[in-house]
Amino acid sequence: MRLIERDKGTVFIRRKTEAGSDAYNEPVAGWEAPEAIRATAQPLRSALDAHVYGLRAERMIAIFYDGPLRVREGDCLCVDAPPEGAPDYRAVSVARWGGYQRIDAERIGDGRHDGA
Numbered sequence: 001m002r003l004i005e006r007d008k009g010t011v012f013i014r015r016k017t018e019a020g021s022d023a024y025n026e027p028v029a030g031w032e033a034p035e036a037i038r039a040t041a042q043p044l045r046s047a048l049d050a051h052v053y054g055l056r057a058e059r060m061i062a063i064f065y066d067g068p069l070r071v072r073e074g075d076c077l078c079v080d081a082p083p084e085g086a087p088d089y090r091a092v093s094v095a096r097w098g099g100y101q102r103i104d105a106e107r108i109g110d111g112r113h114d115g116a
Contacts, residue, residue, distance in 0.1 A: 003066045003100065008038040011063060012078035013071060014087045031076075034083040039065040041079055044104065053092075059107040061089065066100040077105055 012034035019030030041064075044050075044057045053060060061079065065071065071094050076087030089105035 003040055003064055007040045011037050011039045012083040013037060014076045014078060035069060037065055037067055037069055039063050056106060061105055063103040063105055064100055071101055071103050
């Protein structure tokens with residue numbers, strides 16, 4: 001499968017990092033610097049996706065990426081959100097084959113797109 005450049009958009013990967021501890025000596029997570037990739041994103045539509053994820057599939061997208069950076073499960077993604085802000089998707093599943101990766105990502109939060 002070849003990904004067409006005109007269909008790609010910029011997606012930023014934000015990986016969690018330990019930023020230290022709080023006043024109660026509990027670990028506090030921070031974010032690494034965002035890494036930009038060019039990828040294609042589309043909603044999950046197949047019957048197989050609905051069977052695997054159930055009702056969660058409505059809040060999920062499939063991201064197809066053919067670059068060298070390895071995306072891992074649990075990485076957060078800024079698809080609609082600005083790269084400096086909080087990510088709006090989290091990688092649930094990453095499958096690699098044929099020179100590209102398919103990342104199934106679920107919307108973080110309550111799923112509303114209006115930012116409220």
